Amino acid sequence: MGLSGLLPPPRVGPPKRRRSRTREEMRSGSGADPRDPQPLGTAMERLVRARGWRTELGLRLIVSRWSMLVGEANAQHSAPEAYHDHVLVVRAESSTWATALRTIAPQVVAELNRRLGEGSVVRVDVRGPASPSWKHGPRSVPGRGPRDTYG
Numbered sequence: 001m002g003l004s005g006l007l008p009p010p011r012v013g014p015p016k017r018r019r020s021r022t023r024e025e026m027r028s029g030s031g032a033d034p035r036d037p038q039p040l041g042t043a044m045e046r047l048v049r050a051r052g053w054r055t056e057l058g059l060r061l062i063v064s065r066w067s068m069l070v071g072e073a074n075a076q077h078s079a080p081e082a083y084h085d086h087v088l089v090v091r092a093e094s095s096t097w098a099t100a101l102r103t104i105a106p107q108v109v110a111e112l113n114r115r116l117g118e119g120s121v122v123r124v125d126v127r128g129p130a131s132p133s134w135k136h137g138p139r140s141v142p143g144r145g146p147r148d149t150y151g
Helices: 040-053 054-063 066-070 072-076 096-115 145-150
Strands: 076-085 087-092 123-127
Touching: 040 054, 054 066, 054 076, 054 096, 066 076, 066 087, 072 076, 072 096, 076 096, 087 096, 087 145, 096 123
Parallel strands: 087 123
Antiparallel strands: 076 087
């Protein structure tokens, strides 16, 4: 007995295609339809509005032009660090620059609200340089540590 008894008979003609399930087709008429191609700007605007990103994107755009908002001298010595709960956190490189920025913080809040919408920023929290950490490693001792000898 040869292989012919073990194999199925050869197919004759083109292979059979399975019919796909017929779905109810929606056809667009000659008028505008939401399924029609949209300009990229319109689609992005819809996405930004749906996700609630308008304030954050506007804030990032304005912060990218930080020197125009606070002045060239202030911008060289400070940078926005974070934005959460309608508070913009700004880090200054020295306590002197932090004090200078705190004096103009109300004007910065007013300008941000004018550009972004009222209530977008309620406060600008200006912080000075971060102090060094004296805790090194997992086993640190409570108390002042090496700083207690400074006098």
